[in-house]
Amino acid sequence: MLKYLSKKFISVIATLLVASFVVFALTEMTPGSVARKKLGQFALQSQVDFMDEQLGYNDPFYQRYVRWLGILVGAMPDPIQDPKVGEALGRSFVDKRGAQYFGNFGFSFQSNQPVNDIIWKKLANTGILAGISFALIVPISIFFGMLAGMREGSWYDRTISVGGIVATSLPEFALGVFLVAIFSTGLGWLPGGSPLSAGGGWPIWTQFVMPVMVLVIYDSGYVIRMVRGSMTEVMASNYIRTAILKGMTMPRVVTRHGLRNAMIAPFTVMMLQLNFLISGVVVTEMIFNFPGFGQLLLKASLEKDVQMIEAATLISLVFAIMTQFISDIGYALLNPRIGLR
Amino acid sequence: MAKALLEIDRLRVEYSSSTGSVVAIPNFSMKVQAGEAYGLVGESGCGKTTLLMAILGHLGARGAVTRGSIRFEGDNLVNAPASVLRRVRGNGIGMVYQDPNSALNPSMTIGQQLCEVPMLHQGIRMAEAMEQAAEMLNNVNLPDPGKVMERFPHQLSGGQKQRVVIAMALLARPRLLLLDEPTTGLDVTVEAAVLDLVNDMRKKFGTSLIYITHNLGIVAKVCERVGVMYLGDMVEEALVNDLFASPHHPYTRRLMSCVPRLDGNKHTTSFLPIPGQPAPLKLRPEGCGFAPRCQGYAVGWCNHEVPVDQVTKSHSVRCVRWRETDVFETKTEEIAQPGTPGDRPVLDVQQLDKIYYLGGAMKAIGKNSRQLIANHNVNFSAKDGEIIAVVGESGSGKSTFARILTGLEAATKGRILVDGKDVASKTLSHRSKEEIAAIQMVFQNPDSTLNPSHRSGHAIERVLKKFGITKDRAETTKMVEELFSTVRLSPWLKDQLPGRLSGGQKQRVAIARAFAAEPHILVADEPVSALDVSVQAAIINLLLNIQKTQGTTIVFISHDLALVRHLADKVVVLYLGKIMEAGTVESLFSPPYHPYTEALLSAIPIPDPTAIQPRVRLAGEIPSPLNVPAGCRFATRCHRKVGTICDTTPPPDRHGDDGHIISCHIPIEELEKIKTGLNFAVVKSPALKKTAVSKMVAQKGAVKAKAASKSKPSARS
Structure with missing residues (x-):
């Protein structure tokens, strides 16, 4: 068990290193001056040259990567917080956390704030949205997937399958607009937007309802189909026949013998949904004007906020790798044939 | 006659599909008495498994019994309410499945799966059920039941799993045990052990059996009465001795001539395979189902409803022409004409070794890594x-040897000369x-x-x-x-x-x-x-x-x-x-035998219920090739072990006549003396002679066929 975990953990660290290099390379090794990319097209050439000089952007890439990584993990101070730099560029780069700490993502030049001041709040908002959605998607998918897969071809199987396909094929923006038209414009039960402020007269929790609904409907359709597929396969297997012919009742057969085996394959898929819910919900957030991570990413991309994009990409990557790590462990726990060795 | 334990009367089973329904079993009747072992024989697709599933009321969504009854201890199981079926399943009728690898739940331990049965049917607690399960594992000769119960199915070998499945079926103390080809896919040695186990368990618990198989050899070993099934029909039914002594249905006769026997080689006997394959259910012929593949097909007779004919009181056959089999059963196109080897050497394997080194990291720093010795010092040659x-x-x-020979892997040492060129190290x-x-x-x-x-x-x-x-x-x-x-x-x-x-x-x-x-x-x-x-x-x-x-x-x-x-x-x-x-x-x-060969031979199910076979059973499983015994490799399981020398010193190659080599510490003269009882000349059966005669007939042409068939009644007597 311990050996399995440590082995997995080492591979996670290696994956993280590779991923961080890819992120670094995408922003800092693409053609053009790094300083120019960060300062924007209206910066003076002298400022760009100064920054290239001062922050070592002309050094070979491996030196820059080591420095970049060093700043990120807090092994060295961020040179940008040197008052000299701020003076020369006519800005102030002051992070209340100091110049050297773990997870130092640097400064967003576009908003003139440390990236950490902006990104975590947005991430927390999306985290709540994703958490609620995930907590609903999993039981709903398992319940309906199992029900459908228990008897392939029955009327409820067909109903659930068709429902699942419809739910997945409806694009999020269409679904969002429908729901707004029904519940907000039509019935007036829910707010049409979710800025997460009580200013509009709607309590904060009501503002979560529709984004969650969109995500749950859109995503469950897919996961239900995965669970159903796995369940039909399990129910057709010989060991289920063995269980039935032991004289067990059907509900017992399903819960004792079917469930765990049917969960092995969809488990990984469910864990993948978490990644989607964190970094793939741009559309839903835009529809409801939800101040989340996706919206932030979109804004940063439009404004070419390099430092912010780097940070957001890194966080998404770390999150994805960690869920995969958890999902690997869970998979091994569910499936004794893998074994925690 | 006492009331039968299981009585199937004019059963009809149909499967519905999008194109209409097909009949899997048209009209089937049989009886199994209490304590009886009944064998059902037939090729794949003859409705044997369907019959078992009909008995257990588990035909699936598409299958249904449309006529007839299945009575088990008086209860009609056809369309019985779920509560009756649940009581009968497991408790009254137990089942052992064809593929033990898929019959066990891969994510539950053996113990959990076993103790479900008594908990379900006796309503006892977990701890008590565990005790019963351990006892039953002991009964089916699985050593160390406590350990086995903690394991998952994938941690057991195929033979062990089949023992677990048998234990699971027996735990409910069923009166009837259904076995669906339980040894198909297992090694002969394991098969023999499983068959022994079935026989022992029968004696111990007095359980009745229905044993399904396509191998007549197994039937001869286990069953008392045999039914031969073809396309869902019972074509012949008899006591096992009668059936093997005088099979009457053309299908049974051909099936028997397909079973390899130990009393002839390719030059003296030949298989008489059945041409074609069973008709698909949709295209069931009118009248006799076997008609399209039968040599004795006669228009006007075989394409009408065929009545069951009694040969004796206990022997029935469903064929209109069973008295004339000798006349129409003469020749076959597919009879084998084996060749004889030439003199030109084609293949010469010399001191071939194949070792897999495991634990790569240790190997790199020169530490002795674990060795998996797949082949060691293999020598032999073959001519064209x-x-x-x-x-x-x-x-x-x-299979490792085959992989090296074909170049899928390279040998570690030694030579393989193919037409004089060495290919051993070439992938x-x-x-x-x-x-x-x-x-x-x-x-x-x-x-x-x-x-x-x-x-x-x-x-x-x-x-x-x-x-x-x-x-x-x-x-x-x-x-x-x-x-x-x-x-x-x-x-x-x-x-x-x-x-x-x-x-x-x-x-x-x-x-x-x-x-x-x-x-x-x-x-x-x-x-x-x-x-x-x-x-x-x-x-x-x-x-x-x-x-x-x-x-x-x-x-x-x-x-x-x-x-x-x-x-x-x-x-x-x-x-x-x-x-x-x-x-x-x-x-x-023929003697002398290596003790291992002796054990392998005694494990073969001989298709003759009168044959007396010595019972040499190997203890345990083949050791791991990671840890081969230091002396004779077979020493750990050998029943003729001479002493410590077997454990410590590799045995010498002893040479007999005609290039015969035996690697054993026992001198060849001693081995010769051991009368294994495998004296095949004694094993006489009409089926053998029939094949021998047919072979001769096929070679000499159809003209003499009648003479040959006339000589048969005397051979049978």
Whole structure:
């Protein structure tokens, strides 16, 4: 068990290193001056040259990567917080956390704030949205997937399958607009937007309802189909026949013998949904004007906020790798044939 | 007569499909008395499993009993309420399944799965159920039940799993046990042990059995009464001795002549495979179902409803012409004409070793890594046109040897001379085209060897093009058709996808593919072990016939000694990668025997209920090749162990007549003295003579057929 975990953990660290290099390379090794990319097209050439000089952007890439990584993990101070730099560029780069700490993502030049001041709040908002959605998607998918897969071809199987396909094929923006038209414009039960402020007269929790609904409907359709597929396969297997012919009742057969085996394959898929819910919900957030991570990413991309994009990409990557790590462990726990060795 | 335990009366089972319903079992009646062991025999697709599922009320969503009754201890099980079925399932009727690998839940421990049964049927607590489960595991001869119960199914061997499944069925103390081909896919030694176990358990618990199999040898060992099923009909039913002494239905007779026997080689006996295959359920013929494949088909008789005829009080047969079988059963086109080996050496294996080094990191720093010794000091040679069989249980290194020979892997040491050139250390990428073409292989499972999305002729076309045997498209097509006719397949099948072919047809395609390269050596790795006996017989005859015309050397890898006896010129017995015994078929199947060969022989189910077989059973399982015994490799399981010398010193090769080699500490004279009781001359049965006679008849032509058949009644008496 311990050996399995440590082995997995080492591979996670290696994956993280590779991923961080890819992120670094995408922003800092693409053609053009790094300083120019960060300062924007209206910066003076002298400022760009100064920054290239001062922050070592002309050094070979491996030196820059080591420095970049060093700043990120807090092994060295961020040179940008040197008052000299701020003076020369006519800005102030002051992070209340100091110049050297773990997870130092640097400064967003576009908003003139440390990236950490902006990104975590947005991430927390999306985290709540994703958490609620995930907590609903999993039981709903398992319940309906199992029900459908228990008897392939029955009327409820067909109903659930068709429902699942419809739910997945409806694009999020269409679904969002429908729901707004029904519940907000039509019935007036829910707010049409979710800025997460009580200013509009709607309590904060009501503002979560529709984004969650969109995500749950859109995503469950897919996961239900995965669970159903796995369940039909399990129910057709010989060991289920063995269980039935032991004289067990059907509900017992399903819960004792079917469930765990049917969960092995969809488990990984469910864990993948978490990644989607964190970094793939741009559309839903835009529809409801939800101040989340996706919206932030979109804004940063439009404004070419390099430092912010780097940070957001890194966080998404770390999150994805960690869920995969958890999902690997869970998979091994569910499936004794893998074994925690 | 006492009331029967199970009584099936005029049962009809149908499956519904989108195109209408098909009849799986038209009209079936049988009785099983309390304490009786009943065998049901027939090829795949004859409705045996459907019958079992009908008994247990588990036909699935599409199947239904549309007429008749199934009475078990008085209760009618047809359309019985769920509560009755639940009581009968497990508690009254237990079931042992064909494939123990899939019959157990992979994510529950053995203990959890076992103790469900008593908890369910006796309403007892977990701890008590665990105790019962442990006791039952003891009963089925699984050592250390406590450990076994903590394991998951994938941590047990196939034989162990089948014991668990049997224990699971017996835990409910059923009065009737249904066994659905429980030993198919297991090694002969394991099969013999499982059959012993079934017999012992029967004595111990007085359980009745219905044993389903396509292997008549097993029936002879286990059952008292036998029913032969064809297309859902009971075509013949008799006491086991009567059936084997005088089979009357043409189907039974042909089925019997497909079973390999230990009392003849390829020159003295020949299989008489049944032409064709069972008709699909949709195309069930009018009248007798076997009619399309029967030599005695007579218009006006066989295409009408066939009544059941009583031969004796206990022997019934469903054939209008059963009295005339001697007249119409004369010749067959598919009879084998085996060739004889030449003098030119083709294959010479010298001191071949194959060692896998595990634990790569340790190897790099020079530490002694774990060694998996798959082959050790393997020596033998073969001439052109010779069939050399390599036999042994699973894990004996047979397939590793095949992989090295065909170039899928390189040997660690030693030489393999093919036509005088050493290929031992050359894998496929290092071999020339000619060297690759010279050795071709036929694999075990025909279902997975052909690409399901390519036409079945495609693989052969590739071979022809790749080795430059044909020049253009027209020539290739012609050649493919020729090869198809060589393996007795209609040429139009070459454009069909493998999914539309039966198992036997697929294996024929695989054989045609192998012969397309015009090989000097054909390596056949268990080519028939996944097939029904009747299909197996046809494939073996085919191999023998092609081999005769092409003069190919065949390395035939098998765990079935009876089949080897029937096919090979020379035999090599492998155990844990080392040769235990080698010699000609005649010398190997007569004393002196190596103790391992002796055990293998005694495990073969002989298709003769009167044959008395010595019971030599190997204890435990074949040891791990990671940790081979220091002395004789077989010492840990040997029943003739002489003493510590067996554990410490590798045995010498002792030489007998005719190149016969036995690797054992016991001198050959001593081994000769051991009367194993495997004196096959004593085992006489009319079925043997029949095949012998038929063989003779086939060779001498149909003119003398009548004379031969006339001589038979005397042979039978």
